Amino acid sequence: MERRTIFAGWALPAAFVLPQLLLTIFFFLWPAGEAIYGSLTRQDAFGIKTQFVGFENFVDLFTDPLYVESAGRTVLFCAAVSFLSMGVALLLAVFADREIAGRGFYRTMLIWPYAVAPAVAAVVWLLLLHPQIGMIAHGLKAVGVDWDYKINGGQALLVVVLASAWKQVSYNFIFFLAGLQSIPRSVIEAARMDGARGWRRFRTILFPLLAPTTFFLLVVNLVYSAFDTFGTIQALTQGGPGKSTETLMVKVYRDGLVNQDLGGSSAQSVVLMLGIVALTVLQFRFVGRRNSS
Amino acid sequence: MKRRTLLATTAAAAALPSAGFAQAKTKIVWWHAMSAALGEEVNRIAREFNASQGEVEVEAVFKGTYPETLTAAIAAWRAGQAPHLVQMFEVGTGSMLAAGPAVKQVWQLSQETGIEFDPKAYLAGVRGYYSLSDGRLASMPFNSSTSVMWYNKDAFEKAGLDPEKPPVTWNDVIAACRALKAKAATPTPMGSAWPIWIQFEQFAAMHDLVYATKSNGFEGLDTELKVNTPPFLKQMQRLLDMSKEGLFKYAGRDNAADAIFPSGEVAIGFNSSAARAAVARDAKFRWGEALLPIDPEINAKPLNSIIGGASLWTMTTPSRTPAEYKATAQFLKFISQPDNDAVWHQHTGYVPVTLAGYELSKQQGYYAKTVGADLPIQQLTRGEVTANSRGFRLGRMAELRNIFSEELEKALQGQQGAQAALDATVARGNRVLREFEKATKG
Numbered sequence: 001m002e003r004r005t006i007f008a009g010w011a012l013p014a015a016f017v018l019p020q021l022l023l024t025i026f027f028f029l030w031p032a033g034e035a036i037y038g039s040l041t042r043q044d045a046f047g048i049k050t051q052f053v054g055f056e057n058f059v060d061l062f063t064d065p066l067y068v069e070s071a072g073r074t075v076l077f078c079a080a081v082s083f084l085s086m087g088v089a090l091l092l093a094v095f096a097d098r099e100i101a102g103r104g105f106y107r108t109m110l111i112w113p114y115a116v117a118p119a120v121a122a123v124v125w126l127l128l129l130h131p132q133i134g135m136i137a138h139g140l141k142a143v144g145v146d147w148d149y150k151i152n153g154g155q156a157l158l159v160v161v162l163a164s165a166w167k168q169v170s171y172n173f174i175f176f177l178a179g180l181q182s183i184p185r186s187v188i189e190a191a192r193m194d195g196a197r198g199w200r201r202f203r204t205i206l207f208p209l210l211a212p213t214t215f216f217l218l219v220v221n222l223v224y225s226a227f228d229t230f231g232t233i234q235a236l237t238q239g240g241p242g243k244s245t246e247t248l249m250v251k252v253y254r255d256g257l258v259n260q261d262l263g264g265s266s267a268q269s270v271v272l273m274l275g276i277v278a279l280t281v282l283q284f285r286f287v288g289r290r291n292s293s
Numbered sequence: 294m295k296r297r298t299l300l301a302t303t304a305a306a307a308a309l310p311s312a313g314f315a316q317a318k319t320k321i322v323w324w325h326a327m328s329a330a331l332g333e334e335v336n337r338i339a340r341e342f343n344a345s346q347g348e349v350e351v352e353a354v355f356k357g358t359y360p361e362t363l364t365a366a367i368a369a370w371r372a373g374q375a376p377h378l379v380q381m382f383e384v385g386t387g388s389m390l391a392a393g394p395a396v397k398q399v400w401q402l403s404q405e406t407g408i409e410f411d412p413k414a415y416l417a418g419v420r421g422y423y424s425l426s427d428g429r430l431a432s433m434p435f436n437s438s439t440s441v442m443w444y445n446k447d448a449f450e451k452a453g454l455d456p457e458k459p460p461v462t463w464n465d466v467i468a469a470c471r472a473l474k475a476k477a478a479t480p481t482p483m484g485s486a487w488p489i490w491i492q493f494e495q496f497a498a499m500h501d502l503v504y505a506t507k508s509n510g511f512e513g514l515d516t517e518l519k520v521n522t523p524p525f526l527k528q529m530q531r532l533l534d535m536s537k538e539g540l541f542k543y544a545g546r547d548n549a550a551d552a553i554f555p556s557g558e559v560a561i562g563f564n565s566s567a568a569r570a571a572v573a574r575d576a577k578f579r580w581g582e583a584l585l586p587i588d589p590e591i592n593a594k595p596l597n598s599i600i601g602g603a604s605l606w607t608m609t610t611p612s613r614t615p616a617e618y619k620a621t622a623q624f625l626k627f628i629s630q631p632d633n634d635a636v637w638h639q640h641t642g643y644v645p646v647t648l649a650g651y652e653l654s655k656q657q658g659y660y661a662k663t664v665g666a667d668l669p670i671q672q673l674t675r676g677e678v679t680a681n682s683r684g685f686r687l688g689r690m691a692e693l694r695n696i697f698s699e700e701l702e703k704a705l706q707g708q709q710g711a712q713a714a715l716d717a718t719v720a721r722g723n724r725v726l727r728e729f730e731k732a733t734k735g
Contacts, residue, residue, distance in 0.1 A: 042728075042731060042732050043732060044391060044392075044732045044733050045367050045388055045391075045392070046367055046370055046371065046392045046393075046395045047371050048392070048393055048394060048395065049732070049733070049734075066721075131544075132544075132552075132553065132556070132558055150543070150544060150545050150549075151543050151702060151705050151706060152706065153702075153706060153708075238546070240545075240546065240698070240699065240702055241699075241702035241703075241705075241706065242699045242700075242702040242703040242706065242708070243699055254695070257360070257364050258360050258691060258692065258695070259689055259691070259692040259695075259725075260363075260364075260367070260388065260689065261689070261692075261728065263732075264728075
């Protein structure tokens with residue numbers, strides 16, 4: 001079926017495309033270009049002296065054990081956040097996808113946290129887990145846990161993972177719930193008649209049929225945990241103690257804005273940009289193939 | 294005082310309607326990082342200056358935290374939109390001095406506008422931090438504090454210690470902490486805000502130790518950190534041991550530990566002298582202020598402590614006129630007048646930056662009324678200033694502090710020993726210093 005629209009001239013189509021093009025140029029191509037240029041230079045904070053240094057910043061980056069460590073930490077962090085938030089969301093969605101009283105109410109409640117800004121979410125967790133004033137912290141201390149994430153790296157990582165994952169559960173929940181509801185009831189009915197019960201039905205029918213949703217969410221969650229958790233981490237731990245919660249994003253901020261090392265920070269941004277390009281290509285490929293088949 | 298403010302406000306109100314006609318008024322923009330009550334004080338200063346004369350109008354703009362203000366100033370200068378004045382924290386001094394054409398140092402400003410600033414009018418500890426090695430003033434001292442030891446007199450009494458006799462040496466501190474712990478007078482005996490500034494930078498200055506070569510960077514960009522020598526090792530080991538014994542609680546970098554003393558969480562709390570207002574407001578117990586403890590085995594004759602806080606830098610843009618620079622200088626002159634300096638000091642808990650402001654506060658009987666408020670000044674002016682106690686002129690110093698904090702945190706978690714932490718600080722810090730040197734020399 002031919003779905004293309006043929007325009008007579010080039011002025012009208014150009015006018016249609018222009019706003020989007022301008023947005024892309026001003027908000028993506030220009031800054032990205034600046035970052036790439038910056039990554040090849042060494043400059044003082046005020047940009048008074050700028051020297052072209054080629055790939056020196058990148059060489060410094062990859063020979064810096066702290067950067068490599070930070071990259072490893074980011075992978076671990078992203079995996080933990082994605083697994084936790086998707087796991088919890090899937091569990092909630094499976095239970096919410098039933099005929100029970102008041103489900104409209106608590107479905108709505110489950111979606112609420114998504115509207116909370118990252119920094120606010122972090123403050124809520126801060127108030128709960130703060131070693132001196134936190135309610136949960138008091139509880140933990142009462143049962144003999146030596147809770148102080150300000151000086152315990154493992155606990156600090158746990159705190160930022162929890163806060164970041166909690167924030168994303170609602171989003172995942174919506175998608176999982178929609179995914180579950182789009183599974184034809186007849187398939188489930190058939191499985192039931194074949195005698196497949198709860199867990200078995202989930203493992204053999206629901207979960208495989210949810211695969212496209214799961215894959216989409218996996219990519220979204222990885223991107224979220226790598227890039228959007230900066231506000232949460234900054235508000236909770238600022239990357240500390242030591243470097244226990246310093247993800248690549250926190251490091252870019254720290255080196256660029258706090259330490260004024262613009263060359264090094266730009267190089268890190270370029271690396272992150274390549275990462276996100278790779279993830280996007282992966283997703284387009286996968287989703288594209290499904291649609292064409 | 295009240296009457297003066299009132300008069301000033303009236304004058305300001307009276308001046309308002311005529312502002313439309315006064316075409317010749319020069320407008321000065323001042324970016325600062327003072328929030329809440331301190332921000333109000335900044336606005337008051339601007340208001341009083343505007344009311345005091347008819348040619349210049351200062352507009353004070355809050356720009357966020359110190360690092361945010363620094364970033365904003367840099368971005369604005371790059372865009373040719375820099376403010377006339379910017380308040381810059383003391384650890385940004387090295388970076389600002391390297392900013393060449395972006396700033397106009399006080400001595401240059403003085404030369405161009407003919408408005409004199411006498412460096413000798415300022416307290417030595419303050420002046421040293423913000424001047425060139427030959428004594429010319431680079432930036433205008435504004436809010437300066439030093440660090441002191443706050444202690445909980447009720448807790449001291451409970452632990453059987455004399456509440457009027459705060460510990461003087463580090464051995465006294467440890468003994469006091471053990472007594473406090475034995476009686477569980479507070480959840481933890483000791484805590485510290487600004488751990489690196491207070492426990493290492495101040496420690497180095499007071500004990501006349503080399504923190505970095507080239508007079509802590511004053512003599513050249515090719516400076517190197519030296520904080521892995523035995524005296525620093527002793528101090529680091531002491532903190533680690535105290536932490537292990539449950540005598541010291543680490544509660545975060547920079548000002549993260551501000552609240553633990555006033556809340557009664559610790560009985561001995563190290564913090565800036567500018568914490569006075571908060572302590573006075575929040576502490577539900579009798580408290581005292583004391584000098585920082587010393588280690589007589591390292592140096593029995595302690596020197597001056599160094600300052601923290603910020604100074605004002607004059608910034609440039611391509612289109613800035615001599616009249617604007619002159620107006621900027623007039624305003625700087627205004628804030629350094631003794632009565633303005635004394636008011637700022639008494640309202641905020643920062644130390645007076647001028648000797649005359651200090652004398653005036655004395656005459657007004659401020660220290661008789663507010664016992665202990667002159668203690669920071671005594672500590673700042675103790676002994677003869679040496680190359681090690683003048684302050685710091687290290688590039689990217691905020692980053693150096695972060696590196697030190699990270700290594701300290703790792704050591705407190707038991708991931709490395711004291712020597713390893715200090716060696717790592719030196720190695721990582723020197724890399725940053727070399728980067729800064731390369732970037733600045735160009």
